[in-house]
Amino acid sequence: MNSLTEQFKRSLVIAEKNIKIYYSKGPVIIFGLIFPLFLALAYVIGRNIPLKEVLPGLIGMTTFFTATSVGPSIVPWETRSKTLERLLCCPVALWTIIVGDMLSSFIFGLIISVIPLALTLALGIQPLNFIILILGLIIANLCFAALSVLLSAYPPTDIPATSMMLSSLVKFPLVFISGVFIPVEQLPQWGTAIASISPLTYFTDMVRQLFLNKGFYPMALDFLTLIAFTTAFALAAIKLHEKTLTKRLS
Amino acid sequence: MDLTAWENLALIGKLYGVPSQKLRENATNLLKEFGLYEVKDKLVRAFSKGMKQRLLLCMALVNDPEVLFLDEPTSGLDVESARLLREKITRYNKDVKTVFLSTHNMEEANQLCHRIAIINHGRIAAIDTPENLRAQSMDLQYIEVTFNKTVNMQEFSENPSITKAVPAGNKVRIYTADPSTVIEFLVEYAKRNKLRILNLNTMMPSLEDVFLKLIKGKEAVIQ
Secondary structure, eight states, X not given: OHHHHHHHHHHHHHHHHHHHHHTTSHHHHIIIXXXXXXXXXXXXXTOOSOHHHHHHHHHHHHHHHHHTTSHXXXXXXXXXXXXXXXXXXXXXXXXXXXXXXXXXXXXHHHHHHHHHHHHHHHTTOOOSOHHHHHHHHHHHHHHHHHHHHHHTTSSOOSOHHHHHHHHHHHHHHHHHTTTSSSOGGGSOHHHHHHHTTOHHHHHHHHHHHHHHSOOSXXXXXXXXXXXXXXXXXXXXXXXXXXXXHXXXXX | XXXXXXXXXXXXXXXXXXXXXXXHHHHHHHHHHTTOXXXXXXXXXXXXXXXXXXXXXXXXXXXXXXXEEEESTTTTOOHHHHHHHHHHHHHHHHTTOEEEEEOSOHHHHHHHOXXXXXXXXXXXXXXXXXXXXXXXXXXXXXXXXXXXXXXXXXXXXXXXXXXXXXXXXXXXXXXXXXXXXXXXXXXXXXXXXXXOEEEEEEEOOOHHHHHHHHHHOHHHHHO
């Protein structure tokens, strides 16, 4: 237990290092700030729908893109600059590094997702339950951060652009099937089935319930599914990174 | 690379669990000792290779380890930086700390190491002090002699005390396990052929010779 606590403290140190290095990197700013901003503008401007209606999709999309913007680039970048080797020479387990990467991605997502939320509150749109919304934001950011680190595990490349591009190939389809643009309850049956495989679906559904009081899944199911996705993504990320580490360092 | 020198030391110190007060002290002392204190807040990517190597050594020392593993610490460095690093490694070793050093530089191994292991294809081919390693290869010692005229080396190779005689520029390099007998022979040879000996040196086998002998065999070294 003591060793676990020590390793977790080291994860925080790694997260602090990632924040200093990666938050200001070009791809992170493009994919984590500029891209969601313009997507959000394209989503809102010119549509004859009340802001309250588009809000769940907007918060879901922004949270998803920001929380997944840091993770895919860290490991390839560290491999290229040989700092991954150096970290592994320290008394840290690989999972400690992976958790550190997830935390830095999570914090970035959480900070940025507060912006649309604050804007919403400033416009006088109130959620039904503010605490549940914050808890939802936390679990969703954790889930998306774990997914982003999983996406950096394969292929074991040392080129950040490759990892970012491949992660975009997974991220974009997920946005389109997740009830961001069309609510899940308005999708045909096959659409609902496809939507159920995306973690973003459950977060968007949760936000819809909190702002519009209508959703497809029960709120508890949204939470539990996000927790299950987070656990599965985190474990898969650790396992896959362990498996590809030798190739990555060779 | 994207962190400052200070941030790099702090990162490694924290990962090793060094208490913050001790970490500050160690980092300050090391940066001062290695001449990097003035640039502690600059990004490492702007450092020269020598500065980066010095910082890497600081990072290796920041948690005050009992054993230090260094992989070619002076590789590619300028003379001044390489000398500074060698001095620091020697001093660290004198503080009763153990240093494992891997290097392709035989002269560096000779200068810095108390014991040397020669590794061939992942296996230790020999392990001993530099002196003992050289003593194991006394058949690799040679005499370098310069005469005032070109000589016919046929007579040298007929001498049973001479393993091999090869030309080396204007000198003749004579490999022997019995230098004193060969020196007497050379003096005798010079008198007989009315030659003058301009220069004569007895050379001990270098660690490089020992290494090559162990890896490739004696003939390869002499050739």
